[in-house]
Amino acid sequence: MDRFLSLHRLPQEDGWAMQLLAVTCLSLAAKMEETLVPSLLDLQVEGISRYVFEPGTIGRMELLVLTALNWRLRSVTPFTFIDFFAYKVDPGGTHTRCLIARATQVILAAMHDIEFLDHCPSSMAAAAVLCATGETPSLESVSPGTAVRWCIGLGEEAISSCYRLMQQLVIGNVQTRAASTTASAANLCCSHEVLSSHSSSSSSAPPAKRRKRSPPGI
Numbered sequence: 001m002d003r004f005l006s007l008h009r010l011p012q013e014d015g016w017a018m019q020l021l022a023v024t025c026l027s028l029a030a031k032m033e034e035t036l037v038p039s040l041l042d043l044q045v046e047g048i049s050r051y052v053f054e055p056g057t058i059g060r061m062e063l064l065v066l067t068a069l070n071w072r073l074r075s076v077t078p079f080t081f082i083d084f085f086a087y088k089v090d091p092g093g094t095h096t097r098c099l100i101a102r103a104t105q106v107i108l109a110a111m112h113d114i115e116f117l118d119h120c121p122s123s124m125a126a127a128a129v130l131c132a133t134g135e136t137p138s139l140e141s142v143s144p145g146t147a148v149r150w151c152i153g154l155g156e157e158a159i160s161s162c163y164r165l166m167q168q169l170v171i172g173n174v175q176t177r178a179a180s181t182t183a184s185a186a187n188l189c190c191s192h193e194v195l196s197s198h199s200s201s202s203s204s205a206p207p208a209k210r211r212k213r214s215p216p217g218i
Contacts, residue, residue, distance in 0.1 A: 001021060001022065001025040003069060003075065004021065004025070004065050004068055004069065005021075007068050007069075008068060015050065016050075016051050019049065019050060019051055019053075020051070020053055020057065020058070020061055021061065021065070023040070023043055023044055023049075023053060023058060024058055024061040024062050024065055025065065026043050027040060027043055027058060027062060028062055028065065028066075028073060030043070032073060032074075040053075040055050040058050076121050077121050078107045078121045078122075078124040078125040078128065079104070079107070079125070080121065080125070081121065081122050081125035081126070081151065082100055082103050082104065082107075082125050082128070082129065083096075083100060084150070084151070085103075085125055085126055085129040085147075085150055085151075086099040086100050086103065086129055086132075088147075088150045089129060089133050089139065089142055090139060094138075095136055095138065095139060098132070098136065099129060099132045099133065099136065099139075102131070102132035102135060102136075103125070103128035103129045103131070103132040104128075106128040106131050106132065106166055106170050107124060107125070107128045109170045110124065110128070110165075110166055110169070110170050113165075113169050113170075115165060115169070116162070116165065119158060119161070119162045119165075120153075120158070122151055122153060122154055123154065123155070123158040123159050123162045124162055126144075126147045126150060126151075126154060126159045126162075127144075127159055127162035127163040127165075127166050128166065129142075129147075130142055130144065130147060130159070130163050131163065131166050131167065131170070144156045144159040144160040144163060147159050
């Protein structure tokens with residue numbers, strides 16, 4: 001539904017177009033996932049839906065959505081490949097969960113940079129798993145040439161360029177933030193030490209003696 005709305009703008013009056021699109025996407029999803037597809041009337045909840053569309057109307061809308069998406073209903077992202085690639089690195093499954101978690105963090109951080117739009121999802125997933133593998137001491141480092149054999153369609157140059165970009169932008173930014181956090185913590189500790197030493201020196205100093213005033217003469 002979001003992919004279709006990113007390509008087409010629907011009329012906003014009365015909200016019927018948005019409801020038709022919602023029912024259409026629900027019908028397409030049911031046909032892809034369910035073995036027993038519910039009827040179109042069952043998909044339109046009575047009492048909640050403002051409009052009830054005929055099957056022919058929904059069918060024409062399905063064709064419009066399929067044409068707009070080039071009949072590619074399943075959205076492929078880097079997360080589609082992470083589990084499989086992590087298993088390729090660690091067939092025993094000892095560090096698989098850590099690899100998946102770290103690779104997911106790298107990909108989520110990379111999504112904010114526009115330069116990663118030039119890389120396909122499988123290359124991004126392979127590069128992220130390589131980054132996660134390099135941060136795990138107990139695992140052998142994997143080269144992009146080895147990662148090419150993980151999946152059909154991967155290219156060594158594509159993985160290498162994406163890996164270098166992740167090392168430069170993602171991992172570098174994380175290390176920079178960590179260094180700045182460490183420096184701030186060190187400065188804070190130094191400030192506390194200075195304050196504590198100042199307070200201790202003030203408390204240990206003997207109190208100043210008061211000068212006795214002589215009584216006034218008569």
